Amino acid sequence: MNAILTYGGVPVPWTASWTAEEAFHVARCPTAGGRVAICQSVAQGEGKPRFGKPHSQRQRKAIADGLCDLCGRTLKGRTKVSLSHARPRYAAEGWAILQVEPLLHKECAAESIEHCPSLKRDLRDGSLMVRQVARHRVQFAVMHATYTQEIAGAPVTAIGHAKVELLSWTDRTEAWLQ
Ligand SMILES: [Zn+2]
Secondary structure, eight states, X not given: OOOOOEETTEEOOTTEEEGGGOXXXXXXXXXXXXXEEEEEOOOTTSSOEEEEEXXXXXXXXXXXXXXXXXXXXXXXXXXXXXXXXXXXXXXXXXXXXXXXXXXEEHHHHHHHHHHOHHHHHHHHTTSSEEEEEEEEEEEEEEEOHHHHHHHHSOOSOEEEEEEEEEEEEEEEOHHHHO
16 A cells, blocks of 8 residues: 655645656556656655656556556545546547546545645636546557657657546535545
């Protein structure tokens, strides 16, 4: 079991990157089906957390393996919660939402909001939505060689972040999380 790391008394999401993890390269990523992907060094918990910058491998692993954004434990058989700014879009198979934020346990979603002033603000002004997810699937962003060159120094097409595509969900409120 992963213990949730904290920094200055604040829980740090399992997927967040740390300042000691800022060296990027390309490598085959098992979570992306062994395809070439943008990767970064691994030193979780070292330096300072970068709350707005998810770690490449952990972000992909959380989404592909169905792990919680905050605690990194499995979501299997649990209520799955989306906290995202993404809006529904009409696609070939109907309404869907594409988000880069991994899903959360209900209690972990509540804890994230409790400790994060920007999530709290965005919930109250209606730009951040709470959703209970019934059905979703995984996608991977494919990054152009010029982007990979800029980030990781290799001019190759590579897998970037993973995305959660919500296919069926119920809109919920902050109060529902408590
Ligand atoms: Zn969790």
